[in-house]
Amino acid sequence: MNPAPLSGLYAPSLSLLTDLYQLTMAYGYWQQGMQDREAVFHLYFRKPPFGGGYAVAAGLAYAVDWLKELHFSADDLAYLGSLRGSKGTALFDPKFLDYLRDLRFTCDVDAVAEGTVVFGNEPLVRVQGPLLQAQLVETALLTLVNFQTLIATKAARIREVAGSDQILEFGLRRAQGFDGGLSASRAAYLGGADGTSNVLAGQRFGIPVRGTHAHSWVMAFGDEETAFAAYAQAFPDDSVFLVDTYDTLEGVRHAINVARQMRAQGHELGGIRLDSGDLAYLSREARALLDEAGFTNTRIVASNDLEENLIISLKQQGARIDTWGVGTQLVTAYNQPALGGVYKLAALRKPDNSGWDYTVKLSEQIVKTSIPGILQVRRYENEKGQPRADMLYNIAEPLPESLTIVDPTDLTRRRPIRSTTFRELLEPIFRQGELVHQLPTLAESRARALQEVQSLDPSIRRFLNPHVYPVGLEATLHDYRTQLILEKRPQRPA
């Protein structure tokens, strides 16, 4: 077997985009007759990425699309039927494959809208339904939500430091596979980038596409002025010249010479791009040369391994950069290339259907111990709409009249809830497998992200030792969780 890796990748199904253990567990649940036991799972991360104070939720549109299409095609089943165990016998009973053939997704899914600011321990997705199905979707949900949330958050941080400057995402060539590039372009835009170089992302998602030219363009013409003039002929009102093929400041002078010819013909040079060297020094010198020559509106675009801390540093050094071209560092989230989102079982219907058994995964570290219940996130806001505190509570149990939240990792940190202004973050997306939610457009999600990040207190947005936004368990949930941990953890005598 030597299949072409890309051809027909998606058709007819991506349902095998999962870990084998989801299918072995599915087989086990089916064999035990537990496949339809009602279960509740939460997808959440423990800490915001990059040492920051928040994350921007993203990836739900991909997840919805994957869930909508969930089914096992004949090819999928043939492959699963071909798997052998160590004794050479079929790994799966053919009757189980028949079961998979007829399987349709019938879970309820609630999720936080893309672009919403989220914090550690908060469910981004809650799946409730037959145990087998709710387990089966774990891997794909994690793959699709973890990465895009990571990249949207990275983009939000870059937006934070870029202020009103333009941010262009240029990362496709260094992305992790073609969808690593495509979904990164989407998430980067959602988190605050203004455009992308990725044409496929432009086509599929309506993201504005931008581009200049490569060094090879200049090399193909031999000298810069000829190359710039040819580019200006193609794009008289949309030219940005890359000036560092041979020598940056000489390149700026050549750009100015061509810009003069353009102006004589009624066109203005859009910008120049710096792609190497000391960007602080070179941008100041380039700005001076451009201004002196009367090209005060010609923008300076910079690129070269830019990320939020480097942008801060360049601004502190008085760099005169109008547009930040951000590539590798953004699309791979270079300084933390994975978000550690997890998907944990939190409740299971009692076998007699009389109520819920809540479940907890222990750990040596309290921070890794899961939260039982059927959780909703309630965000309390002040009169300006600024988030003040989030409460996780179990929607299957009555709320006490007087509410208090307790830090899940420090029971002495408590806050009574006085505010009555709140919104609930998890919205119904699927009901019994039917999509019941009209997803917002990408532009709407982006607008939400920009607005929500801005609404955070600056102390939460800062990069160094950000203030920890209060996320607590409603006190009765906290007490219940503590009791459950005590029951489950072996009490070894000292």
Place this chain on the structure above:
Amino acid sequence: MNPAPLSGLYAPSLSLLTDLYQLTMAYGYWQQGMQDREAVFHLYFRKPPFGGGYAVAAGLAYAVDWLKELHFSADDLAYLGSLRGSKGTALFDPKFLDYLRDLRFTCDVDAVAEGTVVFGNEPLVRVQGPLLQAQLVETALLTLVNFQTLIATKAARIREVAGSDQILEFGLRRAQGFDGGLSASRAAYLGGADGTSNVLAGQRFGIPVRGTHAHSWVMAFGDEETAFAAYAQAFPDDSVFLVDTYDTLEGVRHAINVARQMRAQGHELGGIRLDSGDLAYLSREARALLDEAGFTNTRIVASNDLEENLIISLKQQGARIDTWGVGTQLVTAYNQPALGGVYKLAALRKPDNSGWDYTVKLSEQIVKTSIPGILQVRRYENEKGQPRADMLYNIAEPLPESLTIVDPTDLTRRRPIRSTTFRELLEPIFRQGELVHQLPTLAESRARALQEVQSLDPSIRRFLNPHVYPVGLEATLHDYRTQLILEKRPQRPA
């Protein structure tokens, strides 16, 4: 527009998986009548990743697939026709879109086989053909080759320290998008992993798939022994029990109890999995418990953010781990999540067709200055087939009788070539756009990678300050390059 992100992703074309500037340059070349000028580009990286001494080439099968399918569909052209410049007019002349509609790939492509060990500055892919086309394919080639080469190299490093232990790749849930996961599984296997949890990768590429169960399996049954026994019922000869849901060593005892019941029925427990805590201590204790109970063949699988340095450390601490489950760190290449491969113009036919103009991209740093010519990589080997030195030379110029290689970054480092045993790494893949190469199977590429890495001197394979393998420019090429740099670089008076 609010398209479903995954549905029909590939159909009908992935040709827009590129940076916009490839298309704006294409337009410019077409406008200047330069579209068919013969050009030569090389794809290479400058330094092996992870501070290591080598890389393992991968991704070519994806690149070949992409190139084979290269064409602009009606949807692609409609999208390009919809793009507007800053003045609101169409970015591209409709006649250019007609040209793209009829465009077929007609380049020659030579490339290094997947699984080949490669070093800095060595072309992994050479594209020769019409300038417009050879430029157009840059982004996709980089995206597909950069990432898989990175991951195959990471896997080779993990293979290096794992010795004959089993390596399973478990990373899909933390991968960068679905293809970040799928192509990582492929490249990880190519570089030396033994299997993957990723079922889609198993289906598409024939990679062995492996899996155990999740913590949720245990939680769904409430207690470990019931959960383990149920799993053993489903997979009597292929069970690995995850033992750390509540308390690891208690979990091992529960696994042993169930293993005894299995043995009584003629089955053997395959293994246990540790997923948290002090893996050195816990694996030693678990081994002792298993051995004491007579389960000396029960394997110990470990996972939890494992990577090559942690594996070395665990082995030094006497960990008793048989199978390494490696996820996030491998599939994202966590400590260096991008390979900085570049694609540089190196030669251009003279306008009168009389010969070649060789081109060079300068940089303030000599290490970033490109290499002109139409390059081949000749690998000299000793009588045992071990690589001794690589020579980059220009196939369009005659070779001198007596060969010397010169370090491209230090002209005083030279070696005369005495050996006459060599192989040439770049093989013909496409000729005038036709695929002329039968790609090896993934298993063959994996075997090649294992063999080639093993053939390297240990000093090159070591992680800390590896010996730099000699890669030099053939001396006449080196002299020519120096002359070209001197011509192009402005000579500013001091």
